Amino acid sequence: MFTGIVAAVGRIERCEPLGTTGMRLVVEAGALGLDDVAIGDSIAIQGACMTVVAIEGSRLSFDVSAESLARTVGLAQPGEVNLEKSLRLADRLGGHLVSGHVDGLGEVRRFEAVGESWLLLVRAPVGLGRYLAYKGSITVNGVSLTVNRVDDSPAGTDFAINLIPHTIAVTTLKHLKPSVTVNLEIDLIARYCERLLTASERASASVANSAA
Numbered sequence: 001m002f003t004g005i006v007a008a009v010g011r012i013e014r015c016e017p018l019g020t021t022g023m024r025l026v027v028e029a030g031a032l033g034l035d036d037v038a039i040g041d042s043i044a045i046q047g048a049c050m051t052v053v054a055i056e057g058s059r060l061s062f063d064v065s066a067e068s069l070a071r072t073v074g075l076a077q078p079g080e081v082n083l084e085k086s087l088r089l090a091d092r093l094g095g096h097l098v099s100g101h102v103d104g105l106g107e108v109r110r111f112e113a114v115g116e117s118w119l120l121l122v123r124a125p126v127g128l129g130r131y132l133a134y135k136g137s138i139t140v141n142g143v144s145l146t147v148n149r150v151d152d153s154p155a156g157t158d159f160a161i162n163l164i165p166h167t168i169a170v171t172t173l174k175h176l177k178p179s180v181t182v183n184l185e186i187d188l189i190a191r192y193c194e195r196l197l198t199a200s201e202r203a204s205a206s207v208a209n210s211a212a
Contacts, residue, residue, distance in 0.1 A: 002044045004095035004137075004144025006082040006171045008032035010045075013059070013078060021066035025050075025075065029058050032083045042100065044084040046074040046172070047142030047183040049100025072102050073181045074141065080172045082142040095144025096137040102183045104128050106140070109158060111176045118163040120145075120176065124184055129157030131186035131194070139185035143171050 014026040027045065034055065037043070041052045043060065048068060054061035069076055086100075087093075110121035122140065124132060129152055132138060136147050138159065145167075149160035168174045176182070 001087045002049070002084050002098040002100050002142075003087055003091070003093055004047075004084070004098045004139050004142065006084055006143055008083045009080050009170065009172055010060075010083045011078070011080050012045075012075070015076060015078065018063055021069075023064045023069060023076065024053075025062045025064055027060045027062065027081065027083070029060055029083060032085070034058065034060070037085065042086040044082070044086075044098070044100045044142050046072065046081050047098075047100065047139050047185055048072045048075060048102050049086075071105075072183050073105060074172075074183065080175065082172050084142060096139075097188045098139050098142075098144060098185060099188055101185060103186050104184050106182050106184045108176050108178055108180045108182060110178060114162075116165060118168055120161040120163055120173070121158055122161070122182060122184075123156045123158050126154075126156050128184060128186055131190040132157055132159050133190070136190065137187045139183075141172060141182050143167065143173060 008031040010030040010032060011028045012025055013028050016024040018024045039052050042049050043052060050062040052060050053063050064075055074081060104125045106122040106124045109123050110119060112119055132147055132150050134147060134150055138145055138147055145161045147159050148162050151158045163173060
């Protein structure tokens with residue numbers, strides 16, 4: 001589990017083929033403290049939970065499967081990445097509960113300065129729109145953010161976010177621009193709420209089908 005509060009901006013230095021379809025990433029951890037990081041630990045990279053397989057100085061290595069590469073962006077080429085160590089039970093929950101499992105890919109529609117802040121407008125896939133709510137939480141490239149506006153359309157759901165200068169300064173979101181694809185993770189609580197609210201409907205349908 002994570003919180004979506006980026007601890008450091010690192011950099012993917014090398015992407016090495018792993019088997020026939022996977023990839024090994026070598027990441028320079030930057031300012032991420034590694035004193036308490038061990039092989040087997042989980043680190044969120046651009047919002048995707050990955051397992052440390054090797055440590056060499058300030059560099060961490062991760063093995064990424066073809067499935068993960070197909071469902072995420074920002075892991076298949078060198079470049080800056082948001083990093084966060086997994087949450088400990090005694091840690092403060094500064095963002096929101098984040099699993100590190102990317103639910104879908106969004107498209108940046110607008111990214112522009114508005115006064116001292118920045119407006120970020122992202123289009124989420126149709127299937128994720130129902131999880132987005134005004135003042136709810138969303139994770140974009142591993143960053144916990146608050147939704148300020150939601151607009152549904154047949155093409156998807158556009159949601160707007162206000163980014164303060166600090167967030168721009170300490171994350172990779174500063175590099176976004178229109179048409180860029182981003183990793184999205186919906187609010188974990190919203191996912192469970194949907195499951196609970198629709199459980200009775202599924203049970204009733206199952207009983208009806210059995211009777212028929």
